[in-house]
Amino acid sequence: MTWHWAILLLAGLTAACGSSEGEADGNAAGERLERASIAAGLVADPAAAPLDGIWSRDTDRMCIVPQSGGMRRIGVILDYGEGQGCTARGTLQRSGPDLNVALGGCRFTANFDGETIQFPARLPTECNTLCTGRASLSALIVERISASTAEASTLRNGQGIALCGA
Numbered sequence: 001m002t003w004h005w006a007i008l009l010l011a012g013l014t015a016a017c018g019s020s021e022g023e024a025d026g027n028a029a030g031e032r033l034e035r036a037s038i039a040a041g042l043v044a045d046p047a048a049a050p051l052d053g054i055w056s057r058d059t060d061r062m063c064i065v066p067q068s069g070g071m072r073r074i075g076v077i078l079d080y081g082e083g084q085g086c087t088a089r090g091t092l093q094r095s096g097p098d099l100n101v102a103l104g105g106c107r108f109t110a111n112f113d114g115e116t117i118q119f120p121a122r123l124p125t126e127c128n129t130l131c132t133g134r135a136s137l138s139a140l141i142v143e144r145i146s147a148s149t150a151e152a153s154t155l156r157n158g159q160g161i162a163l164c165g166a
Helices: 002-017 023-039 125-130
Strands: 053-057 061-064 071-079 085-095 098-103 106-113 115-117 141-146
Touching: 061 141, 071 098, 085 106, 085 125, 106 125
Parallel strands: none
Antiparallel strands: 053 061, 053 141, 061 071, 071 085, 085 098, 098 106, 106 115, 115 141
């Protein structure tokens, strides 16, 4: 019978989140909850989490290595076979959870939540030149698999070019 009370409590909390107090109050409550979760160690703090290393999901790969002046080198490779893929290299500058990415003329802001990096679903048309076939960098999501900058520096495209190398 105690689980009934838990469900009622959860329903009440959920209803309170959608109350008519205004969206600003809801955002403030959410921000307080996030800060408390970070302080308790339940959620990674994006501002303190390192970026450098190798990032991956399925066949998608990304490398990030430090560069002078707070900039970082970034390289991305997506290989779906049979002429479907993307290869890009450029720079990245961090501003809190925002990652300002410049891959040549392809410039956008990605999001870093402390555990994953996510590219926006809609990218500038200049980003299309980095891909072949029907592949796209849109909505790319990767997770860290290694924090080693030495390992990140070795990520290469199909032609053997180091994506994060100098």
